[in-house]
Amino acid sequence: MGLLTSLLGAIGLAPAGRLRAAQQRADELKRAVADSRADVARWKAKANELSAKLSDAERAAERLPRVERQLQQWKARDDMHAGKLAEVRDRMRRAEKAAALSQEHLLATETKLDVIEAALGVLDRRTRKPL
């Protein structure tokens, strides 16, 4: 068997079994190469994706100080509005109190006017009586 193989080898031939094994091995290697290519393509896509994300993040990072400044401005404006609102509320409370007090004083004044008017009526009657 060894001699025959050697002879076939000398003329560039190989036994059929060895040929089949070699072909099988070649097929396996081809599949491995194809898988590797697919992997490479996937990793490449992922790398591209990450790269895009990185770019986005870098752009966002560049915008961050500006956003923070805006945020601070809005917060300051909000604080100012809250302060103004509290002030307006306080003014309204004082205005309501003043209105209530004015109403009370108005009632008291009307009551006093009633007394004055009545007293004038009494004096008028007393003056007329002796005449």
Add this chain to the structure above:
Amino acid sequence: MTPTLSIVVTGRNDGHGGDFNGRFLRTAGFNHDRLRERGIDYELVLVEWGPPPDRPRLSEIVRHSLPHVADVLTTYHVDERYQDACSLNARLTYLEFLAKNVGIRRARGRAILSTNADIYLGRGVVDALAGVAIAPQTVYRATRVDVKLGADESHVHWDLLEDTRNQTANTSIQPPLYSGGSGDFILLERDSFHALRGFNEVYRLTRVGTDLNFLVKAYSSGFRITDIGGAVYHTAHVGSFRISRTIAPDELAPSWGKKWPARSVIYENADAWGLRDAPARRLDDRTISLDFSWDAVPPLVDLRRLVLPAARVGREPISDNE
């Protein structure tokens, strides 16, 4: 000896409401018996405000008809000229609260009940008067229940008054003021009543709301107002405020005076409130005549004595709806 209680009422023999004397005698006799049954030592202070000169005095009628009540009766005859001199409303014929102040000022009891001459004291009220120590700076109020005209008043007893079939209206009283029929029951310890200087003598234009005004003043002065826990009974009659308001509202203003902001404006009577300076002339042991003197008449106008009530920390505000 100082009585436990002075009951201050005002009236005169003028036939007010049809049978004033009858109503007064019935309630005076009834209340006397009930108070005596509970052992309550009291005096009845009757202020006859401008009694008609041509008729017997009410106090004489009481002495004649209820000699046992006469023993506790002290009467003040107030010269009729005080009505015209003090009134700021010519159409008012009876300054009821000024008259009550005359009695409140001179009452001797440790506690003073200001009420009306046609009020029956209820069972719960008499029990409370017998059992409750009257606290200072506290106004005691009672629910006023109206009993029917025509209810048999010749033999009145508590069962009759408490029978809801005889009752026509019930003036429930609610915090903080417990107002409603206030003129029928205002009870205070004497010094406290005097500290408040009685009812409003500055705004003398009306009889409406003067009792409520007193409660506002007491509340504003930090006094406690509470329900004594019983009822008093009022016999409705022609000329009573409730009936006048119902059947002749147009006639109400002339005879009672117009409504005024009694919840919003209070008063500070002068030191001489209750006609302090009226010359007193003793007619007998139990009858005093208060003669006329301009010195006793409060000024027509005393505007600084009309003031706004104070709010008190932790106290419910006075509602217009009460």
